[in-house]
Amino acid sequence: MKFSTKLGLWFFFCILIIETGSMLFLHQNVVHSLVDNEMKSLLARGDSHRDVLEETFTDNxxxxxxxxxxxxxxxxxxxDTSGRVINSSIAINNEIKSIIAPISNNNQIIETDWESQPYIATASPFSSNSGESGTVFMLKSTSQMKGLITDLNxxxxIAVIIILFFLVITNLVxxxxxxxxxxxMKEATKKINEGDFTVTLPVISKDEIGELANSIQTLASNLNYLQQERKEFLASISHELRTPLxxxxxxxxIGQKPHLLxxxxxxxxxxxxxxxxxxxxLLEDLFELAKMDQNSFSIVKEKIxxxxxxxxxxEKARPVFSNSGIxxxxxxxxxxxxxxxxxxxxQVVQNILDNALKYSDGGTTTIKxxxxxxxxxxxxxxxxxGIPEDQIPYIFDRLFRVEKSRSRLTGGVGLGLSIVKEIVDAHEGELKVSSKIGVGTTVSILLKETQNK
Ligand SMILES: Nc1ncnc2c1ncn2[C@@H]1O[C@H](COP(=O)(O)OP(=O)(O)OP(=O)(O)O)[C@@H](O)[C@H]1O
Ligand SMILES: [Mg+2]
Incomplete structure (x- = not known):
């Protein structure tokens, strides 16, 4: 079962139980005070008749x-005291007879069962100044009360249905x-699980759920960064291995050619x-890096x-250049x-030389x-x-090539100079390029001389 359905059902049943309980309690109280009121006003009416009779007990x-x-x-x-009916506003039948059985002297509520009896009744015993005594019985038909309570129900x-309706709506929302x-978040973690780390979760709140979303977002960004770093590193590795190969x-x-000295x-x-x-x-380095789980070559400097x-x-490069007529x-x-x-x-020098070789047709290349x-x-x-002037600022970017087709022909992918920059930066050196279309390109590297000779 889905979590939302479960949560919804839980909410619904809890509130339903609370609502039913309070409704029943309220209903019970309302009915009780209604009946109580009726009984009291009936008794008060009987008592006022009793008072009148006690003062003047006449036929009139x-x-x-x-x-x-x-x-x-x-x-x-x-x-009268023997239970004989002196006068009444209603025909006396057996039902009424059973209610007006002789009673003791106190004012009494003698029938309250409105649910199953035809009448509720009170009794107000009297004893007049002129010596007569008896009881004033007051009766009220319960059918009217039943009607009233049916209305109330x-x-x-209707109230229960309205509340239930709003309960369901509120619950759903x-x-x-x-x-x-x-x-x-579930969707996001599923994506992450499938290797897609580009998930974005909206900032919803600052509570625990917000914090959880934040953590997932950070996790995805970190994984994305790591994956990116790994990809770039792999590309650099293949580039670095390619040059010596x-x-x-x-x-x-060249060595296989005959007639060589x-x-x-x-x-x-x-x-x-x-x-x-x-x-x-390089491969040993790589193996060490894999063991250390690092995504970049370490720099081990020595005085050179x-x-x-x-x-x-x-000396290594000269034959290759002369082979290409440079x-x-x-x-x-x-x-x-x-x-x-x-x-x-x-690697730095080789990458720059490799560009000079690739992007020149003859001429001279000078190392100074x-x-x-x-x-x-x-x-x-x-x-x-040469490189167009407006493109010079970008040639150190990864995968940047001036003329995509030209570089593709020469097999470049646009990594060489980005690796050069990375390594020169790691040596705290400065890298400068100046170039003129059709004239040539100059790459300079400035390095601090070491003092302790
Ligand atoms: N000496 C140069 N002469 C002319 N253009 C150059 C020279 N050096 C670099 N470039 C331009 O700058 C771009 C980036 O050079 P970079 O060395 O980074 O990549 P690449 O040579 O294309 O590929 P890779 O070095 O990865 O094999 C090149 O594609 C080329 O267009
Ligand atoms: Mg290159």
Whole structure:
């Protein structure tokens, strides 16, 4: 059974029981005070007749009393002490006889059973100044009272139906209001369970239900963030693995060509060997990260001679560039010591070189290292297609490509420079790009020189 139905039924039955109980109590009280009133006024009327008779007990008075009662809905029977009827406003039949049995001297309510008896009755014994005594009986037909109470029941019935109607309406509205946030939370958790973390729950209230909705929302956002982070990380990993594998494939291709000098073949094999070590280091890193459940590479800095470091990369890249008809050059103006993670920083240089290679047709690409006021500046300039000026601010965004079709042809996905930026930021370095369409692009990285040489 649905929670809303259960809650609705609970509400309904609880309020129904309370309502029935109070209605019955009220009805009982109203009937009781109605009958009580009738009895009292009947007795008061009998008593006033008794007073009159005690003062002047004459035939005339008796006639007068009977005449008075014959005009009302009450009846009077006057008997003497032996129970003989002296006068009455009603014909005496057996029913009346059984009511007016002789009684003791006190004023009495002698018949109250309005439900099953034809009359309710009171008795007011008298003893006149002139020595006569007896009893004034007052009777009132119960049929009129029954009619009155039937009317009352009718009104109560209508009231009960109206209250029930409003009870059902209120119940439905209340249950809907109470269960609506619960239902939307159920839907949300179902979505989360199915892997869709983009749920949004409206802020309903500040109570426990509101807090619960808030927690679910936070949970979904966190999961969404984690999933996003994981996706981005996986994309970065594949990107980072792709570059060394491209080198390996490229040099394996070149190395297979006949008529190669042994020294050249050895050089290519060395590069293949180095790159395969890079791949396995990256994979080991990855394995460590998976164990630590982290979604980013850690940076392990060490003191590096930047010129030497770039020289190695330059030598590795030169054959690939010359294979594509690009002249790769390297200048060191001044050697510079920096604190960097060599594995991660090699990725930075390779990604920038990869762009120079992809987006140039011939020309020269220059790697340059210089130093100014304890700041090492590494620039890589190409003579390629260039980047439109208005697009430069976006090239570090993930998955951004200037010309979607051009990049697709060259196999780029728009991750290279975003990875570059991430790593340079992690080294507290500065990254600058200037470019001119048809002239070329220059990427510079500024790094603080380490003091402790
Ligand atoms: N040297 C460059 N010359 C011309 N355009 C460039 C150059 N470097 C980057 N770009 C432009 O900036 C975009 C983003 O570069 P990024 O390196 O991030 O991605 P990509 O090279 O397309 O793909 P990936 O590097 O992931 O293989 C490129 O698609 C390209 O349009
Ligand atoms: Mg790239």
């Amino acid at each position: 008075t008796l006639q007068h009393i009977v005449l008075m009662e014959s005009k009302t809905d009450t009846e009077v029977v006057v008997t 009718h009104h109560f019935g 209340l249950v809907k209001l109470l269960t609506k946030p619960l239902v939307s 491209t080198y390996i494939r490229g040099y394996a291709d 042994d020294t050249q073949r050895m050089e290519y094999l060395k590069i293949i060997h180095e790159e395969s070590i890079r791949v396995s280091t 001679k930047l010129g030497e470091f770039l020289q190695l990369i330059f 002249d790769l050059q390297f200048y060191i103006k001044k050697e510079c010591y920096v604190n960097i993670d060599p594995l991660r920083f090699e 290292l210089s130093k100014q006021d304890n700041t090492c500046e590494l620039t890589i300039s190409d003579e390629g297609k």
